[in-house]
Amino acid sequence: xxxxxxxxxxxxxxxxxxxxxxxxxxxxxxxxxxxxxxxxxxxxxxxxxxxxxxxxxxxxxxxxxxxxxxxxxxxxxxxxxxxxxxxxxxxxxxxxxxxxxxxxxxxxxxxxxxxxxxxxxxxxxxxxxxxxxxxxxxxxxxxxxxxxxxxxxxxxxxxxxxxxxxxxxxxxxxxxxxxxxxxxxxxxxxxxxxxxxxxxxxxxxxxxxxxxxxxxxxxxxxxxxxxxxxxxxxxxxxxxxxxxxx
Amino acid sequence: xxxxxxxxxxxxxxxxxxxxxxxxxxxxxxxxxxxxxxxxxxxxxxxxxxxxxxxxxxxxxxxxxxxxxxxxxxxxxxxxxxxxxxxxxxxxxxxxxxxxxxxxxxxxxxxxxxxxxxxxxxxxxxxxxxxxxxxxxxxxxxxxxxxxxxxxxxxxxxxxxxxxxxxxxxxxxxxxxxxxxxxxxxxxxxxxxxxxxxxxxxxxxxxxxxxxxxxxxxxxxxxxxxxxxxxxxxxxxxxxxxxxxx
Numbered sequence: 073x074x075x076x077x078x079x080x081x082x083x084x085x086x087x088x089x090x091x092x093x094x095x096x097x098x099x100x101x102x103x104x105x106x107x108x109x110x111x112x113x114x115x116x117x118x119x120x121x122x123x124x125x126x127x128x129x130x131x132x133x134x135x136x137x138x139x140x141x142x143x144x145x146x147x148x149x150x151x152x153x154x155x156x157x158x159x160x161x162x163x164x165x166x167x168x169x170x171x172x173x174x175x176x177x178x179x180x181x182x183x184x185x186x187x188x189x190x191x192x193x194x195x196x197x198x199x200x201x202x203x204x205x206x207x208x209x210x211x212x213x214x215x216x217x218x219x220x221x222x223x224x225x226x227x228x229x230x231x232x233x234x235x236x237x238x239x240x241x242x243x244x245x246x247x248x249x250x251x252x253x254x255x256x257x258x259x260x261x262x263x264x265x266x267x268x269x270x271x272x273x274x275x276x277x278x279x280x281x282x283x284x285x286x287x288x289x290x291x292x293x294x295x296x297x298x299x300x301x302x303x304x305x306x307x308x309x310x311x312x313x314x315x316x317x318x
Numbered sequence: 319x320x321x322x323x324x325x326x327x328x329x330x331x332x333x334x335x336x337x338x339x340x341x342x343x344x345x346x347x348x349x350x351x352x353x354x355x356x357x358x359x360x361x362x363x364x365x366x367x368x369x370x371x372x373x374x375x376x377x378x379x380x381x382x383x384x385x386x387x388x389x390x391x392x393x394x395x396x397x398x399x400x401x402x403x404x405x406x407x408x409x410x411x412x413x414x415x416x417x418x419x420x421x422x423x424x425x426x427x428x429x430x431x432x433x434x435x436x437x438x439x440x441x442x443x444x445x446x447x448x449x450x451x452x453x454x455x456x457x458x459x460x461x462x463x464x465x466x467x468x469x470x471x472x473x474x475x476x477x478x479x480x481x482x483x484x485x486x487x488x489x490x491x492x493x494x495x496x497x498x499x500x501x502x503x504x505x506x507x508x509x510x511x512x513x514x515x516x517x518x519x520x521x522x523x524x525x526x527x528x529x530x531x532x533x534x535x536x537x538x539x540x541x542x543x544x545x546x547x548x549x550x551x552x553x554x555x556x557x558x559x560x561x562x563x564x
Contacts, residue, residue, distance in 0.1 A: 074451065077396070077398065077400060078400075080398075081398070081400045081401070081403075081404050084374060084401065084404055085404045085407065085408070088367055088370055088371070088404065088405070088408060089408065091366075091367075091370070092363050092366065092367050092408065095359075095363060095366065096359060096360070096363055099344075099347070099355075099359045100356065100359065102355075103352060103355065103356070139394055139395050139396075143394075
């Protein structure tokens with residue numbers, strides 16, 4: 073009962089954070105230079121999409137269980153974990169696009185990096201899904217391995233591939249951009265680890281609580297906190313460029 | 319029955335106040351200087367988040383009881399008091415950030431004070447939660463004590479630590495900023511006192527009514543009234559700075 077409520081509260085918290093972050097990011101659009109508006113718009117879009125899916129997840133959680141006199145029973149409706157995949161398929165490529173846009177690279181670099189990194193991110197999610205819904209552990213593991221290939225490519229690009237572009241960023245935001253790239257890598261690491269939980273025998277109420285609450289925290293860090301970092305970078309760069317041109 | 323309705327009405331009142339304050343604050347954003355827009359945006363965000371949670375609390379209250387021929391019975395769904403904690407975890411740190419932003423300190427001071435005060439506020443809420451959901455009085459008291467440590471730190475910072483920064487504020491808003499800091503301290507005092515009610519044997523219908531209505535009033539003062547104070551400070555400072563540069 074305590075775990076059931078705790079998860080429900082975590083979902084509601086996730087929804088509230090995502091909705092609040094969306095409004096905050098979109099209101100703050102007016103405070104960045106035109107060159108950075110798209111990055112901030114997309115940051116808010118990511119949290120908006122995540123907020124919608126947390127609402128769906130909340131409703132699905134509610135429909136999957138009924139509470140009678142303090143006892144919880146499953147209703148027969150399965151809790152739809154797949155809403156997370158639908159969400160990630162949209163938001164994960166956009167998160168990388170945010171980072172690329174706020175760096176304000178040349179147009180051709182922006183397009184090529186968005187396509188390769190965004191494409192790899194989408195591929196990573198698509199390859200994870202068959203494993204998530206598979207019955208057998210072997211299938212789950214196979215798709216984990218396949219999904220890790222684009223994951224490692226993205227991590228490599230963020231840690232090594234972007235180094236050159238980051239070193240060309242203005243000094244006052246270099247630390248923040250490095251921080252944003254690190255935040256992506258660290259918060260994303262949570263997902264492949266959790267994916268393996270059922271394989272190592274972590275099931276039952278405590279494991280479900282750890283997974284759902286953990287995913288929620290990881291989503292908040294990877295989307296809302298990341299979005300606010302992107303906004304801060306955009307504001308500082310706008311300010312610095314405004315001064316330079318004055 | 320009267321108490322049941324009274325509480326339901328208080329929740330509805332809480333929702334209406336929060337929603338109205340949100341719209342008012344966001345409409346007024348256009349009337350403050352760019353430097354203060356973020357403080358006003360966050361003020362409206364806090365009341366928006368609180369409004370969402372009052373809606374959730376209303377629905378949870380409705381689901382927890384059924385009324386048949388004038389008799390109230392519990393439905394077996396527990397009234398989810400934890401929505402308050404989910405709300406506070408988000409809004410309480412943001413309230414302190416509002417105050418810090420409207421003071422317009424240096425960037426490094428803004429960041430360091432937001433992190434320490436906001437972090438302390440989040441820690442305070444997190445430490446209160448296990449006590450709230452605990453069965454035994456001893457556990458409740460233990461977490462009350464733990465939660466009071468960051469609380470006292472925040473009060474100390476507001477009363478003593480910010481004194482220096484407040485004295486540097488323009489004269490026409492110094493009183494208002496002192497008022498806002500005092501309002502935080504006074505309205506927040508209500509929460510730890512109410513938290514102890516069950517320990518001193520205050521339970522039953524009248525106590526629940528006192529707690530729920532009391533929390534609602536405290537929330538309205540600490541979020542909506544406080545937010546409007548922040549807006550007033552932002553408007554006065556915008557006006558004064560506009561004049562100075564003109």
